[in-house]
Amino acid sequence: MAGNVWAKVDLSPVGVGGEAGGALIDVLQAGEGMLMFLRFEAIYAMLTAAAAREGVEVGDADHRVVDVFASVAREVAVALRVAAGTADRQVNLAVEAAERLPQVARLMRDGVISVAAFGDVVLQTTGVADTDLIAAVDATTAAELREMGGVSRRDAGDTARRAVAELDPDGVRERRELRGKGVHVSHDVDGSDVTITTTPEDAVLIDASVSAVADRVCADDSRSRGVRRHDAAVALLTRGEFACDCGNPDCAATGSAATVAERFASVVVHVVADASTLSGDSDKAGWLDGFGVLDAHHVREIAARGDAITRPLDIAGLADHAAQPGNAYRPTSACDTAMRAVFGSCSEPGCARRAWSCDLDHVCEFNHADNAAGGATCPCNLNPKCRFHHVLKTFASDWVDDQIVDADGAIWTEVTTPTGYTVRSRARNHWLLPDLGLIPCRHGEPVAPGSVDDAAQPDRVRTRTQAKHAYRMRIRSRRRYVQVCAAADWAASIEQDGPPPF
Ligand SMILES: [Zn+2]
Numbered sequence: 001m002a003g004n005v006w007a008k009v010d011l012s013p014v015g016v017g018g019e020a021g022g023a024l025i026d027v028l029q030a031g032e033g034m035l036m037f038l039r040f041e042a043i044y045a046m047l048t049a050a051a052a053r054e055g056v057e058v059g060d061a062d063h064r065v066v067d068v069f070a071s072v073a074r075e076v077a078v079a080l081r082v083a084a085g086t087a088d089r090q091v092n093l094a095v096e097a098a099e100r101l102p103q104v105a106r107l108m109r110d111g112v113i114s115v116a117a118f119g120d121v122v123l124q125t126t127g128v129a130d131t132d133l134i135a136a137v138d139a140t141t142a143a144e145l146r147e148m149g150g151v152s153r154r155d156a157g158d159t160a161r162r163a164v165a166e167l168d169p170d171g172v173r174e175r176r177e178l179r180g181k182g183v184h185v186s187h188d189v190d191g192s193d194v195t196i197t198t199t200p201e202d203a204v205l206i207d208a209s210v211s212a213v214a215d216r217v218c219a220d221d222s223r224s225r226g227v228r229r230h231d232a233a234v235a236l237l238t239r240g241e242f243a244c245d246c247g248n249p250d251c252a253a254t255g256s257a258a259t260v261a262e263r264f265a266s267v268v269v270h271v272v273a274d275a276s277t278l279s280g281d282s283d284k285a286g287w288l289d290g291f292g293v294l295d296a297h298h299v300r301e302i303a304a305r306g307d308a309i310t311r312p313l314d315i316a317g318l319a320d321h322a323a324q325p326g327n328a329y330r331p332t333s334a335c336d337t338a339m340r341a342v343f344g345s346c347s348e349p350g351c352a353r354r355a356w357s358c359d360l361d362h363v364c365e366f367n368h369a370d371n372a373a374g375g376a377t378c379p380c381n382l383n384p385k386c387r388f389h390h391v392l393k394t395f396a397s398d399w400v401d402d403q404i405v406d407a408d409g410a411i412w413t414e415v416t417t418p419t420g421y422t423v424r425s426r427a428r429n430h431w432l433l434p435d436l437g438l439i440p441c442r443h444g445e446p447v448a449p450g451s452v453d454d455a456a457q458p459d460r461v462r463t464r465t466q467a468k469h470a471y472r473m474r475i476r477s478r479r480r481y482v483q484v485c486a487a488a489d490w491a492a493s494i495e496q497d498g499p500p501p502f
């Protein structure tokens, strides 16, 4: 191609060339989705044209269709300067976009999901062969993704996975049972790999167990976390020793067999599911912390394990028991579980750190000096944040995060960046606990939040901190005011003109 024709296109109407920030990055990603959609359309048009020349249908099992595929894939490979396998995948994605997942593909065109997210949906749905079933999966997944707000790759994959699990529970179970298990060892020039192929719940359990041992060292241990996890895993599998390497004879971390046993006893893997799923009355999917969506059969299999403990979760009871009696700052264990379950991971858009490894953050800061004046310990004001994002919230003064519960009980988080770009995302597991946001709040609006949820020094209020919180309060209330006005305008326009044609 002589020169890039795109260099001559005026992109200023979409903001290219203007102020750079999150909004521009978002627009550019939407552009990638649009261009990829057009690429898939073009490849599919090449396929249908070639098929017409051969007098065959693209979907046929005829050997001439194979020739059509091969010839189009070769042209794509030449145009993209890629290997045959890469070109084949492009042609396959084009067929997926045109025939199997047209509604999800349109979300990529519309900038709702990224190109990578579309690829993840394809991956989660490849096992579905039935035409009616894939059409239902496509429609359900697209409808759900449109409602979610900021959609990450993981959100897209999990949403498709849930649609497949709930629409095709028997198929999912069959495919899951076909998955092999094993331990595979391979040797390379400079090292060797051991791969354990197992169930997601055992993989999460192994991961947590390795960490439980690997983290049993003092601050002077010289190894990186990766190396410590390796040493711990090898020690566990070979019944070897694992100790802190600081060399200090007084190191408190040189644990006995009893401390190791204690660590293991504290390793817990969390699965959240409806009571109706457990009893077999419904095929509603469940959620495995650190993994994602589980089909209903799988939830029941895990619940039947000898080492599983089942605890009911009383959502309605949270209205009166969100905070611990005698400590308004600490959520009850039911409230803690519910908030981790409904978010499923760190609440920062795109962050996949598992919910049970996060801190539970008071979005509007709790006031230790005057509990009623600050942010409440209530589902409307709590979300999980991984240590990294929790620390960022504490120190990045020009970022604002907010949490809003809409009229349908969906819990939304909003992150506003220093350039004024806002991402609004629904709690990713809203489907799992749809009633959580409907429980009534028993507290007033915050007027003077206290210090950040820094457990080390909750009562020390610095001037800079106070200024930061006042700033956040102002932004939050302004944003809410704008939203209330927009909602009122919308309601008024529906009253006047009727609902928009859907
Ligand atoms: Zn040590």
Ligand SMILES: [Zn+2]
Pocket: 346, 347, 348, 351, 352, 353, 385, 386, 387, 388, 389
């Ligand atoms: Zn995070």
Ligand SMILES: [Zn+2]
Pocket: 376, 378, 379, 380, 381, 440, 441, 442, 443
């Ligand atoms: Zn509340």
